[in-house]
Amino acid sequence: MSEVRVYSTTQHQARACADRLVSIAQQAVSARGRFMIALAGGGTPRLTYQLLATEEYSGQIDWRDSYVFFGDERCVPPESRESNARMARETLLNFVPVPLNHIYRIHGELEPQQAADHYEMTLRDFFERRLGLGSPQFDVVLLGLGADGHTASLFPGTPALHAIGRWAAANEVSALKSWRITLTAEAINAAANVIFLVSGAEKAQTVKRVLEGPHQPELLPAQLIRPENGSLHWLLDAEAAALLTSTHS
Numbered sequence: 001m002s003e004v005r006v007y008s009t010t011q012h013q014a015r016a017c018a019d020r021l022v023s024i025a026q027q028a029v030s031a032r033g034r035f036m037i038a039l040a041g042g043g044t045p046r047l048t049y050q051l052l053a054t055e056e057y058s059g060q061i062d063w064r065d066s067y068v069f070f071g072d073e074r075c076v077p078p079e080s081r082e083s084n085a086r087m088a089r090e091t092l093l094n095f096v097p098v099p100l101n102h103i104y105r106i107h108g109e110l111e112p113q114q115a116a117d118h119y120e121m122t123l124r125d126f127f128e129r130r131l132g133l134g135s136p137q138f139d140v141v142l143l144g145l146g147a148d149g150h151t152a153s154l155f156p157g158t159p160a161l162h163a164i165g166r167w168a169a170a171n172e173v174s175a176l177k178s179w180r181i182t183l184t185a186e187a188i189n190a191a192a193n194v195i196f197l198v199s200g201a202e203k204a205q206t207v208k209r210v211l212e213g214p215h216q217p218e219l220l221p222a223q224l225i226r227p228e229n230g231s232l233h234w235l236l237d238a239e240a241a242a243l244l245t246s247t248h249s
């Protein structure tokens, strides 16, 4: 299943995303006794995380039975302002009762390949050894979209786009003159739900190219994201959706 939803403001968009995450979490916990999420980094999800941390929402997810992973991380220490884990702590994780040993951050402070291998082992220990699954079946992976068409840290023309048999990869992003650690497309596509949360006029052209243009994932890595058995949800604000031709409710 794939859907595109457009919201008039980023506040409405954040609320819709929070409601979607609550619904997925409640279904997961009632069906399997646990909720497994991979959080997005960057700036767009902040509003959603802050909403989930409020009195109104925090009781709606069974955080004690939740397991929090990350879609990607910068190769920086956890206290760095650049760290996605720090952003998630400051907007959400410090305010909900998720046990600390249920948070699996990517160790960006390590050498890139070491950090990727550590995250790979963490994922395989959790999903293969503990759950007996053959793939990282997150209940939801939350993603952003860069104006260059990247998602997580799958950037155009970078080696991680072609990672085979890996769930996590170190990725040298020459455009940023830096390394990143990222879930691979193979890992993301194993999820039950993938939510792209995209806002702002600066993303409109890219949203149109990704959703309505030719399939060119080397240039637009977000097009690699096609959940094998899961659902794909695009939650856009009006500015990011402004150039789409087909109508989306």
Ligand code: 6PG
Binding pocket: 040, 041, 042, 043, 044, 045, 071, 072, 073, 074, 084, 143, 144, 145, 146, 150, 151, 152, 153
């Ligand atoms: C990161 C994210 C990245 C982000 C996009 C959009 O580490 O920055 O994983 O993929 O989602 O770059 O970023 P904004 O939400 O800040 O526009």
